[in-house]
Amino acid sequence: NIDVCLSPELIHLYDLEGKIVVVVDILRATSVMVTAMAHGAKEIIPVATLDEAKSYLDQGYLCAAERGGAQVEGFPLDNSPFSYMNEEIKGQPIVITTTNGTLAITKSTSADQVLVGAFINIQAVADYIVRQGKDVIVHCAGWKGKTNMEDTLFAGALVELLCESHDLACDTAHLSLKYYQSVKDNLFEAVKNSAHAKRLNKLDVIKDIEFCVGQSIYDLVPVLEGDKLVAVK
Numbered sequence: 001n002i003d004v005c006l007s008p009e010l011i012h013l014y015d016l017e018g019k020i021v022v023v024v025d026i027l028r029a030t031s032v033m034v035t036a037m038a039h040g041a042k043e044i045i046p047v048a049t050l051d052e053a054k055s056y057l058d059q060g061y062l063c064a065a066e067r068g069g070a071q072v073e074g075f076p077l078d079n080s081p082f083s084y085m086n087e088e089i090k091g092q093p094i095v096i097t098t099t100n101g102t103l104a105i106t107k108s109t110s111a112d113q114v115l116v117g118a119f120i121n122i123q124a125v126a127d128y129i130v131r132q133g134k135d136v137i138v139h140c141a142g143w144k145g146k147t148n149m150e151d152t153l154f155a156g157a158l159v160e161l162l163c164e165s166h167d168l169a170c171d172t173a174h175l176s177l178k179y180y181q182s183v184k185d186n187l188f189e190a191v192k193n194s195a196h197a198k199r200l201n202k203l204d205v206i207k208d209i210e211f212c213v214g215q216s217i218y219d220l221v222p223v224l225e226g227d228k229l230v231a232v233k
């Protein structure tokens with residue numbers, strides 16, 4: 001079956017054992033991770049705290065750090081997908097810490113497998129899950145413990161893609177599906193009105209939002225192996 005957890009604050013209520021967890025943070029952490037891997041990053045090391053990221057930075061790793069939507073001073077990379085479309089990241093391991101996305105990943109590690117999902121790789125995620133034939137929990141990163149629109153919409157879109165192979169486990173799977181179906185013809189318009197889009201607008205990143213609602217641009221799935229995400233086709 002497929003279930004949806006609407007906040008990292010609720011993930012302890014779900015039994016992750018033996019299941020696939022798909023972590024999603026559409027704006028923008030998981031969209032960034034997929035983009036970086038598609039543009040040749042060797043692996044991504046998601047860390048929950050700035051202190052952990054700093055210790056990697058001190059060892060010479062390429063590091064991205066975001067808090068409140070903005071780049072953290074002292075770190076070379078920000079949290080825009082467009083910062084990962086260049087030669088500099090090819091073949092490199094990249095360490096990333098963000099407000100919500102990386103926290104959701106580190107809270108999912110008791111699952112059988114942890115995948116990173118975004119609209120830009122949603123079909124690849126669905127195909128991977130069908131091949132594995134396991135129960136799935138979509139873990140929405142939200143914002144500081146609160147539920148958000150864009151991650152719930154992704155959950156609904158994935159439920160729609162998997163509803164032939166997976167039963168809908170609980171009410172959140174039904175409600176995210178209905179919500180997605182009610183706005184899917186104009187996803188950008190819906191996501192533009194989200195709280196985080198408004199937060200990001202102040203940072204002038206409307207093109208990031210447009211990019212992050214594009215569907216199935218990349219055909220790969222970042223999968224957690226130990227403490228690193230590696231790309232699986």
Ligand code: MLT
Nearest residue numbers: 028029079098099100101
């Ligand atoms: C997060 O992890 O909270 C986000 O990716 C924030 C952002 O938009 O940079």
